[in-house]
Amino acid sequence: MESNWVLTSCGMCYVGCGIRVRVDDGVVTGIEGDPNHPQNRGNMCAKGKAGLMNLYNPHRLKTPLKRTNPKKGLHEDPKWQEISWEEALSTITERLGAIREDPKKLYVQAWEVIGDNFYWLLALGSAFGTPHLMGNASATCGKVIHPVEFFSGGGFHQQPDLHYCKYLVLVGTQFAIAARGAFNHILRDMAEARARGMKLVVVDPVGGFAASKADEWVPIRPGTDSAFALGMLHVLLNEAGIYDEKFLQHRTNAAYLVGPHGRYLRDPVSGKPLIYDAADRSAKIFDDPAVKEPAIAGSYDFEGLKARPSFELLREHVRQYPPEKVEEITSVPAKTIRRIAREFGEAVSIGATMMLDGVELPSRPACVDWAKGPQGHKHGFHQSWALKLINIVTGAVNVPGGILSTAAAGKRPFLWWPDGGTDGLLEDGGHILPLPHPKAFPGRTPTRPIRMDLAELFPLAPHFHTLLPITSEDPARWGLDYRIEVMLHAPTNSLLGSFGDIKMVERFYQTIPFIFGFGIEINETNLFDDIVLPFPTYLERYDFVAGTGLLIPHCGKDDWFWQVRQPAVKPPEGIRYPQEVIMEIAARLGILDDFYRLLNHAFRMKEPYTLEAGKRYSVTEVIDRMARCWFGEERGLEWFQENGLVRIPRDVEEAYIGPFIHARLPVYLEHFLQRGEELKEVTDGMGLKWDFSDYVPLPEWLPCPAYDAVKRDGFDLIAVHFKFPYVYGSYGNDNPWIDELCEKTGAYGVLIHSDVAKAKGIADGDEVWLESPVEKVRAKAKVTQCIHPQVVGIGGHFGHWAPGMPIAQGKGVNFNALLPTEMERIDKISTALDHCVEVRVYK
Amino acid sequence: MMTEETSTVAVRVRFMGDLRAVIGKRDQTMTLPQGSTVGDLFASLCRSYGEPFVSRVFSKAGALQHYVVVFVNGKNIKEAGGLGTRLEESEIEIVMLPMFEGG
Numbered sequence: 001m002e003s004n005w006v007l008t009s010c011g012m013c014y015v016g017c018g019i020r021v022r023v024d025d026g027v028v029t030g031i032e033g034d035p036n037h038p039q040n041r042g043n044m045c046a047k048g049k050a051g052l053m054n055l056y057n058p059h060r061l062k063t064p065l066k067r068t069n070p071k072k073g074l075h076e077d078p079k080w081q082e083i084s085w086e087e088a089l090s091t092i093t094e095r096l097g098a099i100r101e102d103p104k105k106l107y108v109q110a111w112e113v114i115g116d117n118f119y120w121l122l123a124l125g126s127a128f129g130t131p132h133l134m135g136n137a138s139a140t141c142g143k144v145i146h147p148v149e150f151f152s153g154g155g156f157h158q159q160p161d162l163h164y165c166k167y168l169v170l171v172g173t174q175f176a177i178a179a180r181g182a183f184n185h186i187l188r189d190m191a192e193a194r195a196r197g198m199k200l201v202v203v204d205p206v207g208g209f210a211a212s213k214a215d216e217w218v219p220i221r222p223g224t225d226s227a228f229a230l231g232m233l234h235v236l237l238n239e240a241g242i243y244d245e246k247f248l249q250h251r252t253n254a255a256y257l258v259g260p261h262g263r264y265l266r267d268p269v270s271g272k273p274l275i276y277d278a279a280d281r282s283a284k285i286f287d288d289p290a291v292k293e294p295a296i297a298g299s300y301d302f303e304g305l306k307a308r309p310s311f312e313l314l315r316e317h318v319r320q321y322p323p324e325k326v327e328e329i330t331s332v333p334a335k336t337i338r339r340i341a342r343e344f345g346e347a348v349s350i351g352a353t354m355m356l357d358g359v360e361l362p363s364r365p366a367c368v369d370w371a372k373g374p375q376g377h378k379h380g381f382h383q384s385w386a387l388k389l390i391n392i393v394t395g396a397v398n399v400p401g402g403i404l405s406t407a408a409a410g411k412r413p414f415l416w417w418p419d420g421g422t423d424g425l426l427e428d429g430g431h432i433l434p435l436p437h438p439k440a441f442p443g444r445t446p447t448r449p450i451r452m453d454l455a456e457l458f459p460l461a462p463h464f465h466t467l468l469p470i471t472s473e474d475p476a477r478w479g480l481d482y483r484i485e486v487m488l489h490a491p492t493n494s495l496l497g498s499f500g501d502i503k504m505v506e507r508f509y510q511t512i513p514f515i516f517g518f519g520i521e522i523n524e525t526n527l528f529d530d531i532v533l534p535f536p537t538y539l540e541r542y543d544f545v546a547g548t549g550l551l552i553p554h555c556g557k558d559d560w561f562w563q564v565r566q567p568a569v570k571p572p573e574g575i576r577y578p579q580e581v582i583m584e585i586a587a588r589l590g591i592l593d594d595f596y597r598l599l600n601h602a603f604r605m606k607e608p609y610t611l612e613a614g615k616r617y618s619v620t621e622v623i624d625r626m627a628r629c630w631f632g633e634e635r636g637l638e639w640f641q642e643n644g645l646v647r648i649p650r651d652v653e654e655a656y657i658g659p660f661i662h663a664r665l666p667v668y669l670e671h672f673l674q675r676g677e678e679l680k681e682v683t684d685g686m687g688l689k690w691d692f693s694d695y696v697p698l699p700e701w702l703p704c705p706a707y708d709a710v711k712r713d714g715f716d717l718i719a720v721h722f723k724f725p726y727v728y729g730s731y732g733n734d735n736p737w738i739d740e741l742c743e744k745t746g747a748y749g750v751l752i753h754s755d756v757a758k759a760k761g762i763a764d765g766d767e768v769w770l771e772s773p774v775e776k777v778r779a780k781a782k783v784t785q786c787i788h789p790q791v792v793g794i795g796g797h798f799g800h801w802a803p804g805m806p807i808a809q810g811k812g813v814n815f816n817a818l819l820p821t822e823m824e825r826i827d828k829i830s831t832a833l834d835h836c837v838e839v840r841v842y843k
Numbered sequence: 844m845m846t847e848e849t850s851t852v853a854v855r856v857r858f859m860g861d862l863r864a865v866i867g868k869r870d871q872t873m874t875l876p877q878g879s880t881v882g883d884l885f886a887s888l889c890r891s892y893g894e895p896f897v898s899r900v901f902s903k904a905g906a907l908q909h910y911v912v913v914f915v916n917g918k919n920i921k922e923a924g925g926l927g928t929r930l931e932e933s934e935i936e937i938v939m940l941p942m943f944e945g946g
Binding site: 101102103104113122125126127129130131133134135136137138140141142143145146156157372375422428431433435436437438439442444445446447448450451455456462463548551594597598601613 | 944
């Protein structure tokens with residue numbers, strides 16, 4: 001028997017852990033974590049171990065299919081017919097060719113960040129000319145964290161510095177316990193931090209995995225995170241007087257003077273914001289080198305205008321949120337809020353410094369972390385932004401022990417670094433690829449929409465796809481005179497995971513005359529396809545980008561890395577490498593050279609490695625060129641196949657960029673006022689009613705529709721979603737090992753508080769009805785004390801019905817299907833769809 | 844003395860992303876005075892296509908939005924002088940890239 005081990009990258013979620021795959025006589029028989037890989041340091045999760053069951057899934061798609069049943073619907077049998085690649089590609093080219101003169105009619109769902117196809121599908125869509133390119137999966141996750149992070153940290157995501165943190169508050173996230181990028185690396189950091197004595201406070205409606213490991217679980221009403229944060233800020237700023245004055249003075253816009261109507265006072269010549277220098281009692285331009293003591297408190301007169309530093313306004317603003325009032329909103333006792341804020345304020349150790357590799361750095365060993373939970377609300381941006389402000393006012397950003405920005409800066413294999421821009425604020429975030437990062441500052445000028453996702457009406461958002469089911473109901477209402485006519489999708493399951501109200505999503509998909517995409521198995525999205533192309537699993541693929549280590553690696557001083565994914569085994573006959581399929585489609589459409597240009601741009605390709613116009617390449621030739629371009633002539637694909645990865649050490653400046661970036665962070669979002677005013681002109685001109693309550697420079701708590709709805713209409717509970725560490729997304733679930741885990745842990749049930757269950761006569765394991773305003777499903781009750789008594793908890797991405805997923809079929813609940821999808825439930829800043837929904841539960 | 848033939852440059856501009864829909868066509872040939880720059884080309888396009896073009900392309904006067912990428916004869920203008928890049932007989936692509944997403 002011939003046995004060998006192949007070094008490659010896991011693809012069972014977006015993280016991209018390093019793995020060693022055992023292959024016996026061409027058959028994968030085992031998967032282990034690669035101990036040399038910084039992303040996971042040899043650790044593996046249950047999903048990763050279960051990957052070989054996806055590889056040998058007997059229901060895998062291995063040949064192109066076309067539907068013969070023209071009728072489409074959630075439960076409509078497509079009546080598949082196997083076809084040749086030639087017929088599939090000819091049909092696809094013909095349908096795309098028909099909209100070539102009006103390319104905006106193409107919609108590309110590119111989310112497949114396990115490998116290259118995410119970037120390649122976006123490049124194909126851009127070369128084709130459409131603006132409708134969707135690069136994310138969730139209707140909520142990522143909508144706020146990335147734009148906030150780029151203007152307040154400089155990188156793609158945030159991560160508490162577990163190496164030095166002593167007090168960590170997690171709000172609506174199970175960071176380093178059940179979720180997040182670099183998961184298998186940071187979970188060990190979390191264990192070590194807890195063993196070292198770091199206090200962990202988890203604020204969450206669900207007492208899940210993170211709460212079970214925490215020192216303290218604080219149940220909170222859904223959609224009230226900003227009130228909790230504003231209450232903490234009030235205690236810190238007004239009761240305890242704890243804030244990092246030096247940091248605020250010199251590294252933020254806290255000293256910028258705000259005049260009437262909420263706008264900065266500006267120098268009439270340069271247009272730059274003014275500050276008041278207490279040292280000589282004069283107004284100066286914020287970046288005047290002569291500034292000594294910028295005032296962050298007080299009130300000043302300038303030629304008859306009253307002005308106050310923006311921090312003073314923040315401090316006054318948060319007085320509206322004393323803990324007693326916050327208790328009424330959040331249900332968190334006032335004394336708990338006050339205690340946590342004071343413990344946090346003490347732990348953050350303002351003024352402390354530490355030496356690291358001979359460099360003196362501020363030390364701020366406390367921070368607040370948040371992720372998916374706070375983002376997924378009607379007012380999701382401000383729910384989250386208020387939490388970030390706690391870190392900013394205490395100076396706990398990008399320094400040891402505080403909140404760190406992932407992949408914000410690097411020196412190898414080339415330099416990338418965040419930088420300041422408009423008004424001296426952080427504007428150009430750090431990104432290893434020269435692709436436009438998702439920005440909320442300074443935003444864009446709103447205008448009448450031509451895009452079906454109404455991007456023009458969301459000038460501070462980077463994501464827009466949640467609008468598509470809404471606009472497709474009546475495009476003319478939004479001034480749109482066309483429809484999406486062709487959809488191309490990655491092998492993910494957007495129908496189930498990317499939108500809300502499933503009946504509305506069904507209608508949206510039914511409006512699209514031609515849908516084609518990739519599939520590993522026939523999932524619910526594929527049921528709407530006109531043509532499906534078979535897709536290799538991650539164990540059969542090459543990828544230059546293997547997972548999200550380039551965007552969300554572990555933070556701190558530990559080595560960074562680059563790995564190229566290689567196949568452990570060949571894909572079954574009939575399956576082609578997706579990159580080669582994409583190049584073939586581009587060639588047939590006559591846009592291959594444009595596609596190369598965009599790929600060369602995206603991957604910083606330089607001569608002599610650039611993809612040349614007029615030439616054709618195999619996937620291995622492209623990846624070999626990329627690898628040699630980035631890491632030197634001797635480190636091509638073959639080198640990576642033999643060695644697995646390059647380890648890249650990080651300097652102190654790269655690990656803790658706070659003191660080393662030339663940009664200020666915001667505590668006051670002045671530009672929200674301007675964008676709101678501009679948008680009002682547009683929406684008034686279109687005759688649209690619009691909610692501008694979020695276009696304010698300081699965060700407010702505003703209730704979600706569900707918050708009030710539970711008081712009427714017979715709805716008495718709010719349903720929220722949570723994650724399991726052994727389930728990822730809504731594809732790949734047709735896996736017997738993962739299914740067994742879910743069965744044994746009761747993951748398919750919905751969490752109901754024991755007091756509520758008792759009052760309703762519901763016992764553990766009972767079948768119940770779960771009814772939202774738009775969907776009614778059967779569910780199994782899991783009665784527990786580990787849930788807020790006003791909340792129903794629904795985990796994972798379940799509720800499959802596709803015949804191609806027989807193991808997952810009929811198990812659990814598809815949470816997204818319960819979510820009403822209407823403009824009133826969309827965050828007007830970020831486009832996040834509200835992910836808490838009023839429900840009634842009964843037997 | 845410069846002749847009519849040599850006093851101008853002809854450029855073909857192609858549009859991708861949102862701009863394709865704003866302009867209403869895939870490409871357009873433009874004639875500009877000799878010595879014109881990419882900035883002059885944009886000024887001309889702004890005059891022709893007005894607010895819908897300006898609002899999508901510029902973050903403020905003289906500053907392209909971070910998602911607008913311009914190639915002149917295949918070369919990114921960021922590496923060739925930005926809006927000051929001189930135009931000759933050129934093939935120009937103006938691309939509005941999608942903002943990077945996640946989640």
